[in-house]
Amino acid sequence: MDYGIAGKTAAVAAASAGLGLATAQSLARAGVRVAICSRSQERVEAAVALIGHGAIGFVCDVSTAIGGRAFVEQAISELGSVDILIANGGGPPAGTFSSTPEDEYIGAIEKNLLSVVAMCHAAVPAMRERKWGRIAAITSVAVRQPVPSLILSNTARAGVTGFLKTLAREIACDGVTVNSVQPGIHATDRSTQLYGANADGAAMGIPAGVLGDPVDFGEVTAFLCSEHAKFITGVQLHIDGGSYAGLL
Numbered sequence: 001m002d003y004g005i006a007g008k009t010a011a012v013a014a015a016s017a018g019l020g021l022a023t024a025q026s027l028a029r030a031g032v033r034v035a036i037c038s039r040s041q042e043r044v045e046a047a048v049a050l051i052g053h054g055a056i057g058f059v060c061d062v063s064t065a066i067g068g069r070a071f072v073e074q075a076i077s078e079l080g081s082v083d084i085l086i087a088n089g090g091g092p093p094a095g096t097f098s099s100t101p102e103d104e105y106i107g108a109i110e111k112n113l114l115s116v117v118a119m120c121h122a123a124v125p126a127m128r129e130r131k132w133g134r135i136a137a138i139t140s141v142a143v144r145q146p147v148p149s150l151i152l153s154n155t156a157r158a159g160v161t162g163f164l165k166t167l168a169r170e171i172a173c174d175g176v177t178v179n180s181v182q183p184g185i186h187a188t189d190r191s192t193q194l195y196g197a198n199a200d201g202a203a204m205g206i207p208a209g210v211l212g213d214p215v216d217f218g219e220v221t222a223f224l225c226s227e228h229a230k231f232i233t234g235v236q237l238h239i240d241g242g243s244y245a246g247l248l
Contacts, residue, residue, distance in 0.1 A: 001223075001228075002030075003030040003031075003222060003223065003225070003226035003227065003228065004226055004227030004228060005027075005030055005031065005032055005083075005084070005134075005225060005226055005227060006030065006031025006032070007031060007032075007033075008031075008032045008033070008083040008084055009032065009033045009034075009035070009075075009079040009080070009081055009082055009083050009084065010024070010027050010032045010033070010034045010035070010082065010083065010084035010085070010086065010225070011034075011035050011036075011071065011072050011075035011076075011079075011082045011084070011085050011086070011119075011123070012024040012027065012034055012035070012036050012086040012088065013036075013037060013062045013068070013071055013086060013087055013088045013089060013119065014037065014038065014062055014088045014089045014090060015034075015036035015037070015038070015047060015057075015086070015088065016036065016037075016038035016040065016043035016044055016046070016047040016057075017038075017043065017047070017188070017189055018186075018188035018189055018214060019088070019138055019183060019186060019188060019214050019217050019218070019221075020036070020086065020088040020138065021036075021047055021050065021051070021214070021218075022214035022215055022217055022218030023086050023088075023136075023138070023217070023218040023221045023222065024036050024047070024051050024055065024086070024218075025050065025051050025215075025218055026215075026218035026219050026221065026222035027084065027086075027218075027222050027225065028051045028052060028053035028054075028055055029053070030222055030226070031053075032053075032083075032084065032225075033053075033054055033055070033056075033079060034051060034053070034054075034055040034056075035055070035056050035057065035058075035074075035075040035078055035079055035082075036048065036051070036055065036056075036057040037057060037058055037059065037060035037062065037071050037074075037075075038057070038059065038060075039059060039060075039061045040059070041059050044057035044058065044059060045057070056078055056079075058074060058078070060074065062088075062089050062115050062119070063089060063090065063110070063111045063115060064110055064111070064114070064115060065110065065114040065115055065117065065118035066118070067115065068087075068089075068114075068115035068116065068117075068118040068119040068122075069118040069119065069121065069122045071119065072085065072118075072119050072122035072123050073122050076122070076123075076126070081126060081130070082123050082126070082127075083127070083130075083132060083133060083134065084133070084134045084135075084136075084225045085119060085120070085123045085133075085134070085135045085136075086136050086137075086138065086221065086225075087115075087116040087119050087120070087135065087136070087137040087138070088137070088138040089111060089112060089115055089116075090111070091112065091140070091150070091152075091153045092104070092107065092108035092111055092112065092152035092153055092156065093152065094149045094150055095149065095150075095151055095152060096148060096149060096151055097151055100151055100152060104152060105152065105155060105156075108152035108153070108155065108156040109155070109156045109159065111156065112139075112153065112156035112157050112159075112160060113156050113157075113159045113160045113163065116137055116160050116163070116164075117160075117163060120135060120167060120178075123135070124167070124171060124176065127171075127174070127175075127176045128171055128174040128176060130175075131174055131175040132175045132176070133171075133174075133175065133176035133177070134176070134177055134224070134225040134226075134229075135164070135167075135176065135177065135178045135179070136178075136179050136180065136181055136221050136224050136225055137160060137164055137179075137180040137181070138180075138181055138183065138221070139157045139160060139161060139180045139181070139182050139183075139236075140153055140157050140182055140183060141182040141183060141184045141238045141239075141240045141243060141244055142154050142157065142182075143157050143158050143161050143180075143182055143236065144182060144236070144238055144244050144246060145243075145244050145245065145246060160180075161180055161236055164178050164179070164180050164234075165178075165234050165236070168233045168234035169234060172233050172234070175230070177224070177229065177230065177232060177233035178233055178234065179224050179232060179233060179234070179235045179236070179237065180235075180236045180237070181217070181220065181221050181224065181237050181239060182236055182237060182238040182239065182240070183212060183217060183238075183239050183240065184206065184212060184238065184239065184240025184241055184243045184244070185203070185206065185211055185212060185240070185241075185243075186211055186212035186213070186214055186217060187211040187212065187213065187214065188214060205243070206240070206241040206242065206243050207241060207242030207243065208241030208242055209241075210241065211241075212239065212240070212241060216239075217239055220237070220239055224237070
């Protein structure tokens with residue numbers, strides 16, 4: 001399918017591996033010029049080589065609001081503009097209510113909420129002026145169905161979902177869409193970090209019977225950034241192999 005976004009530009013945060021990298025690759029194959037970041041120069045260079053299609057990358061830590069804004073501003077400087085923003089970042093440490101100190105919530109909210117707010121503040125004004133833009137945030141299906149061992153992620157990502165839904169309604173009339181994609185368990189380093197040697201065993205709890213493929217996830221996210229998806233905004237799309245059990 002021709003997504004109708006060839007020649008557009010995209011800033012894909014934290015895209016040296018996993019779902020961010022897969023999304024950057026899908027956008028690049030659709031003809032989008034992509035800028036990515038990572039905290040490691042070595043990982044940036046390796047990812048840029050995998051993405052190809054004129055992709056560029058630089059070192060930036062988007063785990064803070066300052067870092068999130070800096071990433072988008074540098075992407076704009078390098079690309080000339082940013083038409084598509086993929087807000088992404090690593091998740092906070094696992095933990096329960098009993099095991100998680102109160103002061104760790106501040107860092108989680110900074111990492112998974114305030115950094116996204118800052119990215120949007122850096123990208124949205126110019127999108128509104130051009131009357132075209134796409135924002136997609138990679139969050140987690142835990143927003144819909146909290147994971148008991150991920151209380152920090154459940155809390156912070158629920159907050160960013162509320163922010164994105166509000167923003168979507170505010171700027172829809174300017175031709176800018178805002179959506180979030182909520183992955184379940186995919187075959188990524190994050191799954192290995194959370195589940196260790198039992199990562200494959202986690203697939204037993206997924207109705208589809210397998211872990212998600214990052215390539216498929218990237219294609220779905222790229223579609224939400226396409227011209228065909230111009231009437232899709234304010235959506236929280238769970239991509240989880242049927243794991244989410246709710247009706248709404």
